[in-house]
Amino acid sequence: MQGKTLILGVIGADVHAVGNKILYHAFRQAGFEVVNLGVMVSQEEFIEAAIETAASVIIVASLYGHGELDCRGMREKCQEAGLADILLYVGGNIVVGKQPFEEVEQRFSEMGFDRVFPPGTLPDAVINALEEDLQP
Amino acid sequence: MSLVLLIDFGSTYTKVTAVDRKARALLGTAAAYTTVATDINEGLEKALADLQAMLPATVDLKNIQRFACSSAAGGLRMVTSGLVPALTAEAARLASLGAGAKVVKVFSYELTEEDIEEIDSLRPDIFLLTGGTDGGNKACSLHNAAMLARCKSEFPILIAGNRSCAKECEALLAGREIYRCENVMPRMNQLNIEPVQNKIREIFLHKIIRAKGLSQARELISGILMPTPAALMAAMELLAKGTASQEGLGDLMAVDLGGATTDVYSMAQGLPQSEDTVMKGLPEPYAKRTVEGDIGMRYSAGGILAAAGADKLAALSGLSPGEVEELVEYVTSHTDVLPQSPESDPRLGPLDFALAAAAVETAVTRHAGSLEQIYTPMGLSYIQTGKDLRDIKQLVATGGAIIHTENTAAIINRALYSRDNPFSLKPKKVNVFIDRRYILAAMGLLADKDPDCALAIMREELEFHGA
Ligand code: B12
Numbered sequence: 001m002q003g004k005t006l007i008l009g010v011i012g013a014d015v016h017a018v019g020n021k022i023l024y025h026a027f028r029q030a031g032f033e034v035v036n037l038g039v040m041v042s043q044e045e046f047i048e049a050a051i052e053t054a055a056s057v058i059i060v061a062s063l064y065g066h067g068e069l070d071c072r073g074m075r076e077k078c079q080e081a082g083l084a085d086i087l088l089y090v091g092g093n094i095v096v097g098k099q100p101f102e103e104v105e106q107r108f109s110e111m112g113f114d115r116v117f118p119p120g121t122l123p124d125a126v127i128n129a130l131e132e133d134l135q136p
Numbered sequence: 137m138s139l140v141l142l143i144d145f146g147s148t149y150t151k152v153t154a155v156d157r158k159a160r161a162l163l164g165t166a167a168a169y170t171t172v173a174t175d176i177n178e179g180l181e182k183a184l185a186d187l188q189a190m191l192p193a194t195v196d197l198k199n200i201q202r203f204a205c206s207s208a209a210g211g212l213r214m215v216t217s218g219l220v221p222a223l224t225a226e227a228a229r230l231a232s233l234g235a236g237a238k239v240v241k242v243f244s245y246e247l248t249e250e251d252i253e254e255i256d257s258l259r260p261d262i263f264l265l266t267g268g269t270d271g272g273n274k275a276c277s278l279h280n281a282a283m284l285a286r287c288k289s290e291f292p293i294l295i296a297g298n299r300s301c302a303k304e305c306e307a308l309l310a311g312r313e314i315y316r317c318e319n320v321m322p323r324m325n326q327l328n329i330e331p332v333q334n335k336i337r338e339i340f341l342h343k344i345i346r347a348k349g350l351s352q353a354r355e356l357i358s359g360i361l362m363p364t365p366a367a368l369m370a371a372m373e374l375l376a377k378g379t380a381s382q383e384g385l386g387d388l389m390a391v392d393l394g395g396a397t398t399d400v401y402s403m404a405q406g407l408p409q410s411e412d413t414v415m416k417g418l419p420e421p422y423a424k425r426t427v428e429g430d431i432g433m434r435y436s437a438g439g440i441l442a443a444a445g446a447d448k449l450a451a452l453s454g455l456s457p458g459e460v461e462e463l464v465e466y467v468t469s470h471t472d473v474l475p476q477s478p479e480s481d482p483r484l485g486p487l488d489f490a491l492a493a494a495a496v497e498t499a500v501t502r503h504a505g506s507l508e509q510i511y512t513p514m515g516l517s518y519i520q521t522g523k524d525l526r527d528i529k530q531l532v533a534t535g536g537a538i539i540h541t542e543n544t545a546a547i548i549n550r551a552l553y554s555r556d557n558p559f560s561l562k563p564k565k566v567n568v569f570i571d572r573r574y575i576l577a578a579m580g581l582l583a584d585k586d587p588d589c590a591l592a593i594m595r596e597e598l599e600f601h602g603a
Contacts, residue, residue: 003271005271005272013510013511013512013517014512015414015512015514015517033271035323035324037324037325038414039414040414040416040510040517040519045416048220048222048223049223049324049325051219051220051223051273052219052220052223052224052267052268052269052272052273052321052324053268053269053271053272053273053324054268054271054272054273054274055272064512
């Protein structure tokens, strides 16, 4: 996956910074070009970074429980910005408390996310998914 | 020979400054009308004759080294294009302003047919084409290069976008005058403005001077080195940072309040001051310049009124809102009136005070960064965009309008940080220095050659005007 660009960041007003750093290093080690926007990233910042860098994937993290609100409308904004085909991943603790993951996955899929990861997902699982999805 | 002559070709005046480098002393300054339309040498010679008359006969201005800067004939007019407005388009704009250009238009995304017509009618001195990080988006730069190739007018084009497609852009623009340098934003949120600024200066030196009829004066001059705002920028950077042997003033801000525009410079990193503040947007250059085209004491007095409102100008001046509106209209059409002259309307003094305070406030507010409050589940957090300038302690005031006005410190102080607008990160308390003799551009020119001399003169000449 040499040379593919990923945009990484923690969405909304979320300040959980530790997992973000771990993911950044793991993705870089796997050979990706990673643009890490850090914490408190708005949808617009993700999208603008993806436009300038011609990124293949936007990886959205949300840890504090408000992921669903923060992610709403993101796919539509991507379409508007000319990024209709960009891959959108989301993971972390994307909803409040413990909810059946199938339902959560369903809701985020309907919002246009290509991959939805359950809490505690390790970076390797994301890297495997990327390798699969970015097959030429 | 330790004498140097520094020349500033302005749009209305040519200013000359003589310096004795060995003594690190200013010998004298003089000014005369600039006459670019006819022959620029006339203004220069008149100013030189005036200056010579002030100096002892032992000082001969004829055969000494001369350096010049210029903002004549509209200054260095640039048009820029980038991809995303807040990213490469902003980086291109910042780089051009920092190089001393007057940015007449900023385009983002793909240029259209109408845009090309507009560019043709704007006839920029330089077009700066950017877009995409290195290895990132190519489509935008390629599209825009292909569109620019269709322009009817001729102007140099500087390519400073995604390096992966710079060569293709060049090919699309074959037959035109093209220059290339490193990407202005090589990676996401990484500004790389110096290569662009060096190239702009190079093009300015080689091409623009000739096009603007300034080369007639060239034989007399060792070099027109830069646009005047770039000289001011150099002076401010030197004054802030100092040299190996002389201390600078530290972080500072400068305001150049003119009749038509107001320029603000800041020499400061401006990073967030507290831990609950996250910085967003493009990183800010240490040396930053902004230009407010709608804010000025005469031609753009209407812009001040629009930005501040008649009530505010009335409160600042003690006049009624109606009087303010009437007088603003008057000064806009009588751009050379001065409140000092005895035949002037006595209300002009208070009006100019209010105009200057509101102009500085508007321009400094637009230049400074701001905070946005974010309510998070954990409490309040802040997002900062732009520079936090609250801790700046020194402010330099220049420009005819401000240096001729009395009570400059009071004007400046009304324009600083205020509790009414606590999220605008303007300086809280500053020492005000006034460029009473108009030497800053000259010292910026000298800064290249002899920074110690330029700094010593600035420290001597800038008039401390209270805190
Ligand atoms: C440290 C911490 C904080 C610190 C954060 C400091 C900082 N700047 O980083 C502080 C005190 C500020 C904080 C505040 C809050 N926190 Co907190 N915090 C934690 C804590 C204890 C550890 C987080 C951590 O760093 N873990 C270590 C890293 C390595 O793990 P990680 O973040 O989970 O990331 C890994 C995986 O999740 C995954 N991952 C992460 N992102 C992504 C993205 C994708 C796409 C994928 C596939 C995987 C993935 O990979 C990472 C590496 O393995 C957790 C509890 C816990 N044990 O997880 C709560 C926790 C995350 N916080 C929680 C909450 C509720 C809050 C607050 C809202 C209020 C509060 N109760 O304190 C505020 C929100 C503040 C804000 N605006 O964001 C909840 C979230 C509950 C939910 N989602 O339903 C948690 C789970 C605690 C809990 N059980 O209640 N918090």
